[in-house]
Amino acid sequence: MLNISKLEVSVEDNKILKGLDLSIGSGEVHAIMGPNGSGKSTIAHTLAGNPNYTIESGNVLFKEKDLLSLDPSERSLEGLFLAFQYPIELPGVSNASYLKQIVNVHRKYKGKDPIDASEFLKILKEKSSNLNIPIDMHSRFVNTGFSGGEKKKNEVLQMDLLNPDLVIMDETDSGLDVDALRQTSEAVNQLRSSNRSFIIITHYLRLLEYIEPDYVHVFQDGKIIQSGGKELANKIDTEGYAT
Amino acid sequence: MNKLNKDNFKQDSYKHGFVTDIESEKIPKGLNEEIVKIISQKKNEPDWMLEWRLKAFKRLEAMKKPEWANVKFDDIDFQDIYYYSSPKGFEDKPKSLDEVDPKLIETYEKLGIPLNEQKVLAGVAVDAVFDSVSVATTFKEKLNEMGVIFCPISEAVQKHPELVKKYLGSVIPITDHFYATLNSAVFSDGSFVYVPKGVKCPMELSTYFRINESETGQFERTLIIADEGSYVSYLEGCTAPMRDENQLHAANVELIALDNAEIKYSTVQNWYPGDENGKGGIYNFVTKRGLCKGKNSKISWTQIETGSAITWKYPSCILRGDNSIGEFYSVAITNNYQQADTGTKMIHLGKNTKSKIISKGISAGKSSNTYRGLVKFNRKAKNAKNITQCDSLLVGDRCSANTIPLTENNCNSSSIEHEATTSKISDEQLFYCMQRGLDAEEAQSLIVNGFCKEVLQKLPMEFAVEAQKLVSISLEGSVG
Numbered sequence: 001m002l003n004i005s006k007l008e009v010s011v012e013d014n015k016i017l018k019g020l021d022l023s024i025g026s027g028e029v030h031a032i033m034g035p036n037g038s039g040k041s042t043i044a045h046t047l048a049g050n051p052n053y054t055i056e057s058g059n060v061l062f063k064e065k066d067l068l069s070l071d072p073s074e075r076s077l078e079g080l081f082l083a084f085q086y087p088i089e090l091p092g093v094s095n096a097s098y099l100k101q102i103v104n105v106h107r108k109y110k111g112k113d114p115i116d117a118s119e120f121l122k123i124l125k126e127k128s129s130n131l132n133i134p135i136d137m138h139s140r141f142v143n144t145g146f147s148g149g150e151k152k153k154n155e156v157l158q159m160d161l162l163n164p165d166l167v168i169m170d171e172t173d174s175g176l177d178v179d180a181l182r183q184t185s186e187a188v189n190q191l192r193s194s195n196r197s198f199i200i201i202t203h204y205l206r207l208l209e210y211i212e213p214d215y216v217h218v219f220q221d222g223k224i225i226q227s228g229g230k231e232l233a234n235k236i237d238t239e240g241y242a243t
Numbered sequence: 244m245n246k247l248n249k250d251n252f253k254q255d256s257y258k259h260g261f262v263t264d265i266e267s268e269k270i271p272k273g274l275n276e277e278i279v280k281i282i283s284q285k286k287n288e289p290d291w292m293l294e295w296r297l298k299a300f301k302r303l304e305a306m307k308k309p310e311w312a313n314v315k316f317d318d319i320d321f322q323d324i325y326y327y328s329s330p331k332g333f334e335d336k337p338k339s340l341d342e343v344d345p346k347l348i349e350t351y352e353k354l355g356i357p358l359n360e361q362k363v364l365a366g367v368a369v370d371a372v373f374d375s376v377s378v379a380t381t382f383k384e385k386l387n388e389m390g391v392i393f394c395p396i397s398e399a400v401q402k403h404p405e406l407v408k409k410y411l412g413s414v415i416p417i418t419d420h421f422y423a424t425l426n427s428a429v430f431s432d433g434s435f436v437y438v439p440k441g442v443k444c445p446m447e448l449s450t451y452f453r454i455n456e457s458e459t460g461q462f463e464r465t466l467i468i469a470d471e472g473s474y475v476s477y478l479e480g481c482t483a484p485m486r487d488e489n490q491l492h493a494a495n496v497e498l499i500a501l502d503n504a505e506i507k508y509s510t511v512q513n514w515y516p517g518d519e520n521g522k523g524g525i526y527n528f529v530t531k532r533g534l535c536k537g538k539n540s541k542i543s544w545t546q547i548e549t550g551s552a553i554t555w556k557y558p559s560c561i562l563r564g565d566n567s568i569g570e571f572y573s574v575a576i577t578n579n580y581q582q583a584d585t586g587t588k589m590i591h592l593g594k595n596t597k598s599k600i601i602s603k604g605i606s607a608g609k610s611s612n613t614y615r616g617l618v619k620f621n622r623k624a625k626n627a628k629n630i631t632q633c634d635s636l637l638v639g640d641r642c643s644a645n646t647i648p649l650t651e652n653n654c655n656s657s658s659i660e661h662e663a664t665t666s667k668i669s670d671e672q673l674f675y676c677m678q679r680g681l682d683a684e685e686a687q688s689l690i691v692n693g694f695c696k697e698v699l700q701k702l703p704m705e706f707a708v709e710a711q712k713l714v715s716i717s718l719e720g721s722v723g
Binding site for chain 2: 073141
C-alpha cells in the first residue's frame with residue numbers, strides 16, 4: 001500500500017524528517033507515537049502534499065505510484081485521506097453542500113455520475129447517526145464555530161464518505177471527551193477492512209485502547225527509532241518516551 | 244509559501260464575448276445639441292422631453308468630469324462615440340415577438356435569456372435592451388392586468404407622461420454630476436416600472452442590457468416607482484462583446500418608494516472586463532439612487548459586479564420617510580487589470596431610519612478594488628441607525644484592496660456600527676479542500692462563494708445559482 005524510504009523533509013529550512021522509512025501493507029493499522037513537537041504531524045502533511053513541507057530527498061510509493069509527484073487533490077482522488085489535527089474552517093460554505101461536492105469529485109474521478117440529492121441525504125443521515133452527529137450540523141458552515149469534538153467527527157464522517165485506501169489520522173483523539181472518543185473510534189473500527197490501511201498519529205495510548213494497532217512505531221529526532229507490536233504502546237505509556 | 248495561490252489567467256473565461264452580425268442604424272458620432280435633438284426625434288418624443296434633455300445638455304457643457312475616484316484611465320473622447328445605435332427597422336417598433344429579427348432572439352437565447360414567453364423562467368418578465376433600444380418586453384399584458392406598468396422608458400414617455408414628468412430626475416437631478424447629466428441629455432432606452440397602490444408585483448421584473456455595436460456608448464435610463472404599500476423586485480443583467488476598445492456605459496437608475504412600499508433592485512453586472520493585459524473592456528460609470536420618499540418604505544440594492552474594465556458606482560438610498568430602510572449588499576470582483584471603486588451612500592433624513600451595508604470585495608491578479616461609502620445622518624434623523632460591514636479578500640499578492648468608509652453624523656441620538664476585515668484565501672483552506680479532492684480552482688471558488696454567501700443569498704432565487712457560477716468563472720485562472 002505505502003512504502004516510504006529515506007524521506008527527508010524540511011519546513012522553513014528546519015529539517016524535521018531525517019530519513020524516515022516505513023512500509024505499510026493492505027489492511028494494516030500502524031500507530032506512530034512520539035513526544036510533543038517531535039514532528040509527527042510532518043509525516044501526515046508530507047504524505048498529503050502540503051506545499052509548506054519541502055521534500056529534500058527520499059521517495060514514497062503509494063499503490064505502486066510515485067506519491068510525491070502527485071498534487072494534493074490527486075493524492076486524495078487516488079485514495080489518500082488525512083484527518084486533520086486542526087480541521088480548517090470554511091466560513092459561508094454549508095457543510096452539506098461541501099460534503100456533497102467532495103463526494104461528487106471522487107465519483108467523477110471514478111467515472112460515476114454525480115450523486116442524486118435524495119440518495120446523498122439518505123447516506124448522510126445514516127453515516128451521521130453512526131457518529132452521533134445531529135443532522136442540523138450540516139446546515140452550518142464547514143467547521144466554523146464547531147466544537148473540538150464536532151470538528152473531529154466531521155473529519156471521520158468525510159473519511160467514511162470518501163472510502164479511502166489509506167487513512168492518516170493526525171492526533172484525532174486530541175480535544176475529544178471520552179464519549180466522543182469512543183464514538184469516533186467505533187466509527188473508525190467499522191471502516192477497518194482488509195484493503196484499507198491506517199496510520200494513526202498520536203501522543204497518547206488512550207486512542208489505541210479503542211483502535212487496536214497491528215504495529216506501533218516510536219518517532220523521535222526525525223526518524224523511527226523503535227518498532228513493535230501493540231505491547232510497545234503500553235510500554236511507552238508506563239515508561240515514557242525517554243530512553 | 245504561496246504555492247497553491249498562483250495568479251496567471253486563462254482567457255476562455257468570458258462566455259458572452261460574441262458579436263451579433265446584424266445591420267444597425269447609427270446616428271453620426273459626436274456630442275452636441277444636434278445629436279441630442281436627433282436622439283429625441285428618433286424616439287418621437289414630445290417637446291417637454293426634448294426641452295428637458297437640452298437643459299441637461301446646456302448644464303453639461305459647463306461641467307467638469309469628476310476625477311477623485313481610485314481608478315485610472317485615458318481621457319475619453321466624447322466626440323468619438325456613437326450615442327445612438329439600433330438594429331435596423333426599429334423605428335417602428337415591432338408589435339410582437341414574431342416581428343423581431345430572429346438574430347436578436349437568438350442573441351438573447353445564447354445569453355441564456357429566452358424571450359419567448361413559453362420558454363422564459365417561470366415568474367420572470369424580461370425587457371431586452373440591445374444597444375440603444377428595447378427590442379422586446381415579455382409578460383407586459385399579464386402585468387397590465389394588475390395595473391403594473393413594465394415597458395421601455397421611451398414608451399413610458401409616450402404613454403405615461405404624467406408619471407415620467409413627475410418622477411424623472413426627481414432623485415438624480417439633471418444638475419447632479421458629469422456622467423449623470425450626460426445620461427440625462429443623451430439617454431436612449433431602459434426600463435420603466437410603475438407598481439400601483441397596494442399591489443405586490445406577481446413576478447420578478449428584469450432588464451437585460453446588451454452592448455453589441457462597436458464605438459457605441461450605452462446610456463440607459465431606468466425609472467421605478469413603487470406606489471403606496473406596493474412591492475417589486477427587479478433585476479438587471481449586462482454583457483458585451485470582447486473588443487480591444489473601451490466602451491462607455493453611463494446609466495442612470497432612479498427608484499422611488501412611497502409610503503410602506505418596497506423596492507428590491509438586483510444587478511448582475513458582467514460587462515466585458517478586458518483581456519488579461521488590461522486591453523479593452525467596458526467603462527461602467529453608473530449613477531443609481533433610490534429615494535425612500537414615504538414613511539416605512541424600503542429600498543434594497545444587491546449588486547454582483549464581476550465584469551467591466553472599470554466599475555465606478557455607488558447605488559445609494561435617501562431615507563427621507565420616517566422609519567424607512569435602506570440596504571446595500573455588494574460583491575465586487577476584480578481580476579487581471581480590472582478596477583473597481585464602488586460602494587454606497589446612505590443619507591438619513593427621517594426619524595428612525597435604518598441602513599445596512601454589507602460589502603464583499605474580492606481582488607485577484609493585478610486588479611484594484613476600492614470600497615467607498617458615505618453614511619450621513621441629518622440633524623433631524625433621530626434614532627437613525629447604520630450597520631456597515633466591509634470585507635476584502637485578496638487572491639495572490641499583486642492586487643490591492645481599499646476601504647474608504649466616510650461618516651457624517653449631525654444627530655446625537657443616531658448610531659453607526661462599522662466593521663472591516665481584509666483577508667487572504669489561506670493556503671491552509673486551499674490545502675484542506677484539495678486534500679478532499681477538489682482541484683485548486685474548485686477549492687478557490689468554494690471559498691470565495693462562501694465569502695460572498697451573505698450577499699449572494701439576497702438575490703432572487705432564480706438568479707442565485709447563475710451568480711454563484713459567475714463568481715467562480717470571473718476568478719478562473721487566478722489560481723494554478
